[in-house]
Structure formats: C-alpha cells, structure tokens
Amino acid sequence: MTRREFLEVTSAFAVAGCVGAKPGEAPVVRFGFVTDCHYAAHIVPKPGDMRAYPEALEKLREFVAAMNEEKVDFVIEGGDFKDLGRTPAESLKYLDEMEAVLAQFRGPRYHVLGNHDHDNISKEEFLSHVSNEGQAAARAYYAFERGGVKFIVLDACYRPDGKPYCRGNFFWKDAFVPREQLDFLHAELEAAKGWCVVMLHQQLDAEDETCIANAAEVRGILERSGKVRCVVQGHIHEGCFHDLGGIGYYSQKASVIGAKESANAYSVVEVYPSGGVRALGHDGAVSIESVPP
Numbered sequence: 001m002t003r004r005e006f007l008e009v010t011s012a013f014a015v016a017g018c019v020g021a022k023p024g025e026a027p028v029v030r031f032g033f034v035t036d037c038h039y040a041a042h043i044v045p046k047p048g049d050m051r052a053y054p055e056a057l058e059k060l061r062e063f064v065a066a067m068n069e070e071k072v073d074f075v076i077e078g079g080d081f082k083d084l085g086r087t088p089a090e091s092l093k094y095l096d097e098m099e100a101v102l103a104q105f106r107g108p109r110y111h112v113l114g115n116h117d118h119d120n121i122s123k124e125e126f127l128s129h130v131s132n133e134g135q136a137a138a139r140a141y142y143a144f145e146r147g148g149v150k151f152i153v154l155d156a157c158y159r160p161d162g163k164p165y166c167r168g169n170f171f172w173k174d175a176f177v178p179r180e181q182l183d184f185l186h187a188e189l190e191a192a193k194g195w196c197v198v199m200l201h202q203q204l205d206a207e208d209e210t211c212i213a214n215a216a217e218v219r220g221i222l223e224r225s226g227k228v229r230c231v232v233q234g235h236i237h238e239g240c241f242h243d244l245g246g247i248g249y250y251s252q253k254a255s256v257i258g259a260k261e262s263a264n265a266y267s268v269v270e271v272y273p274s275g276g277v278r279a280l281g282h283d284g285a286v287s288i289e290s291v292p293p
Contacts, residue, residue: 027270029147032067032105033279034060034266035078035201035234036254038116039094042086051256053083059255059264060101066282068106070268073146074133075105076153078234078252079114079201081130088120088167095121095129108133113140113155114201114234115172118165123157141181143188149271150192154181154200160213175202175212182221189225195275198222198231205242205249210235222247230277232269239265250279 039056052059067075081098085091095117102109110132117126127138134144140155156175157165177185177200189196198204203211204218212218222228223245230248239253253265268280 022272022274022276025272025274025276027147027272027278029149029271030070030072031146031269032063032070032072032075032266033078033232033252033269034063034075034255035112035252036080036114036237036256037077037098038080038083038254038256039098040083040085041094042090043083050258051254052259053256055259056082056256057097057101060098061104062264063255063266064101064105066266067268068104072107072268074108074110075102076110076112076151076199077102078199078232079112080116080234080254080256081111081114083116084119088125091119091121092125092129095126099130103131108146110144110151110153111138112153112199112201112234113157115157115165115170115175118157118167118170120167122166123155123164141184147271148194150188150194150196152185152188152196152198154185154198154218156200156202156212173209177212177214177218182217185218186221186225189221189227192225192227194227195229195271196225196227197271197277198228200231200233202235203233203249203251204231205233205244205251219245219247229275230271248277250277252279252281 037056038053040053043053045051082094085094111130123140130138132138141153143150143152156177158176158178159170159174160176162178204215228247233251236251237254237257240251242249252267255265266282270278
C-alpha cells in the first residue's frame, strides 16, 4: 500500500473525538498502531465467527508494509498479539512468527501485553520472545521518548487480587494495575518535560465489566498530571472513543475482525506540539481528531 492509497482509505472515515491538532501544526512524532491480532493458524473460524485467526500474519505484513511506506517513527502492537495454541510450544511458535513479521518494520518496535498473550504461557515467556527498542530484555511496563513526547506503556494483565496473569489463571474481564506500576506511572509523569501518551491493552475509560478494576485511580493520576491528552487502548474489538476529564481514550478496532480481503484495522497516530493527537484509521479503525483547549 502506497502513502497515497493509505490516505485515500483513511480519508473516508468519520472523525470524532477531542484530542486533535491545532490548524497549521506539524506533528512531532508519528507512529503505527495495531492491536488484537490474535494469530492462531489452527483455529478455523466457524460460520458467523468474525475473527479471522489464521490471517493475522498476512494482515500484519500489510500493516508493516504500510508503516514502512509512511516512514513512521515507530510501531507498537497493543496486545493479544497471538491467540491460544494447542500447546505452550505452539503458542510460542505463533508468537515467534508474528514477531518475525513485525521485525520487518524499518525502525523501533514495541509491545503491550494483552490477556491472550498469557493463555498458556507466562508473562516472562512472552517477553523473552519479543523485542522492545532500547531494552536489553523486553519489559511488561516501561517508558520511552520520541520527538520530545514520553510514551508510557502499562501492563494491566493482573487479577484484582494483584496476582499476575500466567498460563490462563485469569478471567478476561478482570484486569488491574498494581501499586508498583501506579508508582512508576506517577514518577514518569512527574519527570516528563512535555506531553505524554499512555498505552495499555484493557480499558481505563469506564467502570463496566470490561474495564480495569482500579481504572478511576489510574485516571486520577493522569488527570492530575496535566500532561496526558490521549490514552491508546485495545481489547474491545469493535473499538470506541471517549473523552473523560480532558483526556481522549482511543480504543482501536481489533485487527482480527474480518477477512483480509475486506478488513484490516490499524492506524497512524500523530502527536502535535500543542498536545493534540490525531489517529488516521485504516479500514475498520475509526479516525479521531479535534482541537485541544
């Protein structure tokens, strides 16, 4: 896909939200975002099942090719990179195949941990099979800077009792950000000299059953900092956007939904000097844009 073709596709989507750029601004950083790939070659979708599990590799190749063409500053996948293999070894094989495709991006790449990344393997096993730029060994939560913007990645794959997800010891609707990460988040925001973008798999923007158990506490930390204009999420396959407390919460549609010939959701996300954030959504991924206060 060429840049022109990408922009022609994204321009067809409705624009909604509250975290976009001021007129005339140029972005200071641009990144590619894809989430909920759910790769599993052996899972044949049943009639009526919208998830195209075996097609994830080809969809990811399309994403990487588009991001190379766009020359974005980095790419990040938002969790549920693979789905459940019939054995732990098969799960790791799926993970290795996906990582090999993502590694074809000509620039830094990063990962967010999702619940399906722990189906029958541990957090440590997942992290030992992927790479996050600038880290000797991939970590579950971390921060990095690009273009003067700090990106803070959190791992909410913990049960409400504080135990980490490991080999299926969880229910997908239960998620929690433990104290260690709350302290980390607060410290990173305090130290940030400019705008911050927070990224995680599960939802922070509501109190329903699919959201993080202590979401309100996390949102409070973000709001009090005054440095966060956007949170980028996955998990909810249909995707959505909410504005809470002056922060936009962008949950991108899952890549796994639909056959490759007709659907493959991903975005180019742009961050601006004013703190504005614009997401140019490809195919099923909705675009967001507006003027910050």
